[in-house]
Amino acid sequence: MSLVTYELDDHIATITLNRPEARNAINGALRRELNAAWERFRDEEDAWVAIYTANGEVFCAGGDLKDGEGSVGTFAGTFWEKPTINSFESGMELFKPTIAAVNGPCVGYGLTGILFCDFVIASTNATFSFPEVRLGMPTIVGAIRLPQRVRWADAMELLLTGKPISAERAKEIGLVWRLVEPDALLTEARAWAKTLTEAAxxxxxxxxxxxxxxxxxxxxxxxxxxxxxxxxxxxxxxxxxxxxxxxxxxxxxxxxx
The missing domain is CATH 1.10.12 (Lyase 2-enoyl-coa Hydratase; Chain  A, domain 2)
Incomplete structure (x- = not known):
């Protein structure tokens, strides 16, 4: 079973985290498949817009702490010694439009990933958090990126407390662009992606x-x-x-x- 699915239809690529039994936590295998999916989208000429979403009731539970390859800054030390700079969430140069469609909790690595999307559409049951400081770890890429998206104090609220914020609060601070009911999430994301494909x-x-x-x-x-x-x-x-x-x-x- 693919841990990340990639579907291309009418110039719209849908990249979906597909490890719902583990709350879409990022282990080494999923990380590699996700990087490959973003590289495919970057390089595929017929792919003009991407939707980044997830199967299940949790968008992403963050890095899988049971897997040393799962998260940036993992306890196993892999990414302290060799930080990633070529994945989507860590700064891959990708200038095609990207949309995040977020349902349920979006934690740590998951939140870092959506910060690199141009548009964040969230369901009303979404939550957002960077819990690393509550585990004794710093947030790095998120700390670089989040203050570029929202006001300083709002960024620090997430980064320094480690506590989740609601979808309504995320929209209030500008992290979320549009807020919709859960059953309308992908419909809204696809409609917006279709609108984007109308431009050159x-x-x-x-x-x-x-x-x-x-x-x-x-x-x-x-x-x-x-x-x-x-x-x-x-x-x-x-x-x-x-x-x-x-x-x-x-x-x-x-x-x-």
């Missing part, structure tokens, strides 16, 4: 990359980089199609080329 995929990726990289640039460097990206995309077939569709007053037929 290469233009989306260039826009997201400019937004991401320019955050660490000065103004002049950011504008120069952005204009370079504009010229790169301007040479694609999709730009020709977009302008033709506008003139002909019809919907464009994107090819991603």
């Amino acid at each position: 995929p290469l233009a989306q990726r260039a826009t997201k990359e400019v937004a991401w990289r320019s955050a660490d640039m000065g103004w002049i460097e950011a504008v120069r980089f952005g204009e370079t990206m504009r010229k790169v995309v301007a040479a694609t077939d999709d730009v020709t199609e977009g302008l033709r569709a506008w003139r002909e007053k019809r919907e464009p037929r994107w090819r991603g080329s």
